[in-house]
Amino acid sequence: MINRRKFLLSSVFSSAAVLAGKLAAAQSAAGTLKGNPTVVSTWDAGLAANKAAWEILGKGGRALDAVEKGVMHTESTQSCCVGLGANPDRDGFVTLDACIMDESFNCGSVAFLERIKHPISVARRVMEKTPHVMLVGSGAQQFAIAEGFPLEEQKLSDDAQKAYTEWLKKSEYKPVINIENAGHGPFAPSQFENGEWNHDTIGMVAMDTNGNLSGSCTTSGMGFKMRGRLGDSPIIGSGLFVDNEVGACTATGQGEDVIRIAGSHTVVELMRQGLSPDAACKAAINRIVRIKGKAAKEIQVAFLAINKKGQAGAYSIQKGFNYAIRTNAGEKLIAAKSHFS
Numbered sequence: 001m002i003n004r005r006k007f008l009l010s011s012v013f014s015s016a017a018v019l020a021g022k023l024a025a026a027q028s029a030a031g032t033l034k035g036n037p038t039v040v041s042t043w044d045a046g047l048a049a050n051k052a053a054w055e056i057l058g059k060g061g062r063a064l065d066a067v068e069k070g071v072m073h074t075e076s077t078q079s080c081c082v083g084l085g086a087n088p089d090r091d092g093f094v095t096l097d098a099c100i101m102d103e104s105f106n107c108g109s110v111a112f113l114e115r116i117k118h119p120i121s122v123a124r125r126v127m128e129k130t131p132h133v134m135l136v137g138s139g140a141q142q143f144a145i146a147e148g149f150p151l152e153e154q155k156l157s158d159d160a161q162k163a164y165t166e167w168l169k170k171s172e173y174k175p176v177i178n179i180e181n182a183g184h185g186p187f188a189p190s191q192f193e194n195g196e197w198n199h200d201t202i203g204m205v206a207m208d209t210n211g212n213l214s215g216s217c218t219t220s221g222m223g224f225k226m227r228g229r230l231g232d233s234p235i236i237g238s239g240l241f242v243d244n245e246v247g248a249c250t251a252t253g254q255g256e257d258v259i260r261i262a263g264s265h266t267v268v269e270l271m272r273q274g275l276s277p278d279a280a281c282k283a284a285i286n287r288i289v290r291i292k293g294k295a296a297k298e299i300q301v302a303f304l305a306i307n308k309k310g311q312a313g314a315y316s317i318q319k320g321f322n323y324a325i326r327t328n329a330g331e332k333l334i335a336a337k338s339h340f341s
């Protein structure tokens with residue numbers, strides 16, 4: 001006869017086994033077991049970018065190659081807002097920023113780069129072919145040309161030309177939350193709900209079958225910004241950070257406020273202290289909200305992270321930020337939780 005203690009014990013073990021089985025299945029579905037490649041990217045354009053990254057990750061390729069290829073897809077989509085098709089600065093020039101980081105703290109960055117279609121690939125060349133981390137402006141362009149990148153025509157896309165002509169009527173610099181590169185008009189909370197997103201950045205972090213992490217971030221920056229303005233996106237530790245022992249993070253939104261707290265590095269350090277990616281992103285967002293006080297209502301910042309187990313998480317100041325995830329189990333677009341609802 002099974003006594004009560006034995007019965008309780010055996011049911012505890014069997015429920016633990018069921019739970020472990022469920023957890024393993026869930027982890028496997030979420031790509032959290034070592035060997036399960038995972039890629040996450042900011043905003044809905046991340047779905048297509050992840051697909052491009054998956055061509056490498058899905059075949060057991062290196063995370064670094066995947067994060068470059070993934071965001072190149074977005075840079076090529078001229079009608080989108082990342083890359084040369086994006087809105088210009090207030091003087092009418094499109095200037096691009098990008099950075100990339102691998103599993104061994106190797107990193108490369110370009111900023112204020114003009115007329116080059118794939119800043120992310122130039123950033124990778126900076127990482128691999130120079131003793132430096134960051135090249136900017138005409139020096140970055142000169143390096144790109146020397147590396148064989150074609151110099152594209154200096155011409156705004158039709159959409160950007162239209163937006164710029166409209167913007168010139170008032171010439172006001174007022175970023176609109178979640179549609180940063182609209183660059184004009186008052187902040188309207190309704191815009192969070194009506195799907196009018198129009199982003200100028202993609203950040204991507206990935207883990208490959210060897211469990212190695214890498215990340216990339218590429219942007220045209222805020223539309224109608226001052227000439228020469230840089231945001232967080234090309235700054236290692238702000239727009240992107242990867243520590244292969246812990247995790248990786250990328251940021252989007254108002255770059256000035258990401259830089260203020262060295263955002264992506266902060267999130268990775270919080271994960272090192274044991275926080276989940278969700279909790280680490282939330283803690284970093286809370287820090288920005290505290291610093292900004294009432295002005296926090298007028299900005300959007302979002303962090304997106306994965307940890308060494310391949311678990312992903314995100315958090316934003318305002319509602320409306322979403323991210324794309326792709327694992328062996330498939331692809332998904334996930335709405336991040338936010339400080340203001």
Ligand code: SD4
Nearest residue numbers: 201221222231252253255
């Ligand atoms: C910047 N962080 O230049 C970028 C903008 C951005 O979606 O992420 N927009 O400040």
